Amino acid sequence: MLVIGLTGNIGCGKSSLSKILEENYFDIIDADLISREIMNNSDLLKEVFDTFGDNIKRNDGTLDRKKLGEIVFNDDKKLIELNSLTHPAIKKEIIKKINNIKLNNKDIAIVDAALLIEGNFLDLVDKLVVITCNENIQLERIINRDNITKNEAMSRINSQMSQSEKIKFGDYIIDNSGDREKLIYDASKLITHIKEKWCE
Template identity: 60%
Template sequence: MLVLGLTGNIGCGKSSLSNIFIKNNISIIDADIISRQIFEDKLILKQVFDTFGESIKNDDGTLNRKLLGEIVFNDDDKLIKLNKLTHPIIREKILSKIHEASIKGEEIVVLDAALLIEGNFLELVDKILVITCDEAVQIERIKNRDNSSKEQALSRIKSQMIQEEKSKYGDYIIDNSGTLIELEEKANKFIKYMKENWCG
């Protein structure tokens, strides 16, 4: 089974690309969904509140992810602290899902993870696909999606590894500065390439 790591920075269209894979009957392990689900664990939640304070707690006792995001995206040390708390659990859940896909006899499984490189998840994948786009396009997408200002969008972008650096890890790069139709064409070309060259 081929484990493909899909990564790319915020606003580059990773989710859109994942949806195209799903349409092509390729299974996705979404690290972002896993990272949300782990906060349903009361022990993890307590550790996060103890580390970052009660201000990030909603009235019903759940985590206010937006407020936590604002704290960690503007402070590298706090981001490192959060990652140290969450990454080991996320890794464990990802490995479990890869194992499930293998048992099912899947030919390809995609690990969709924005922090594939930064989170030290590289050893979990066989090949890496990086999706990129022009920064101006990236900013507009973040503003429209999150109803945020240009400054907030730039803050999110700057909290991540720069695209040029991330691209160095890629076995294949897709530029998604254009339309969804163009992305679909590039994705279909990539899927054909992947099956011909990487699948055994």
Template identity: 60%
Template structure:
């Protein structure tokens, strides 16, 4: 089974590419974003996050205010590191379990979709890494539109991640998503064709 990593920075279209692989090619996707949302159902982890970040990230019903937490960690590298130290072990544990399930089900390929594959120490789990990137101005516009935020807020979120250039240096295959969705679909088709010819037995 080929374990393929899919990564890319905020606003570069990683989720769009992941959806194309799932919907058009029926490839199994392990989505770290979905896992990261569900891990806060763990009351012990949630209490640790509240203890460190305080009541300002708590909704009136006691649940996590994700936007408030995001505003804190995207503007403070030390607090982002702290959040990751709390959440990443739980996320990695679930990703490993899902990879093992796909292996037992004898899947030909499984994709781990995560923004922090490089930074989070996942490279040793992967056979190959696909990196999606885009033009910086396009990235800023997409983040502003998606998150309804200012240019300064968008740049803060972008700058909290490893640079696109550094991330690309780890990739076995690179896709430029500076254009339209249709162009991305075409590049996805070319990539799947490449995988079947070069990486799958």
């Protein structure tokens, strides 16, 4: 079975591309969804609260992701600390989902993960698709989507590996600086490439 990684920085449209691929009957493993699900694990959640304090805990005992984000996106050391807690659990779950897809005799699985490179998940994939976009467009998208300030958006962008660095790891690059129609067109070209070049 071919396992394809899909990655890209915040605001570049990775989730939009992932959705288009899912609509074209590809099996998607969503690392962001997994990271939310693993926070239901009481042991891991306790470790996160112990590390970052009870001010990130809501009244009902659940995690306030916004408050946690404010801490880690402004402090590289805190982000590394969070990732060291969560990444092993995320990786384990991704492997489990890849194996489930394989058991169903599928030909392709796509791992959708923003931190696929930084999280040391590259060994799980055979090919890597990197989605990029113009940095001004990226900034505008994040501010509008997340309703945050320019400085907050910049903190999130700067917390990730640069787009130029990510591109070096890619087997296939999509520039998503255009509109949705252009992304749909580029997705169809990617699908053709997968079927004709990578599934031989």
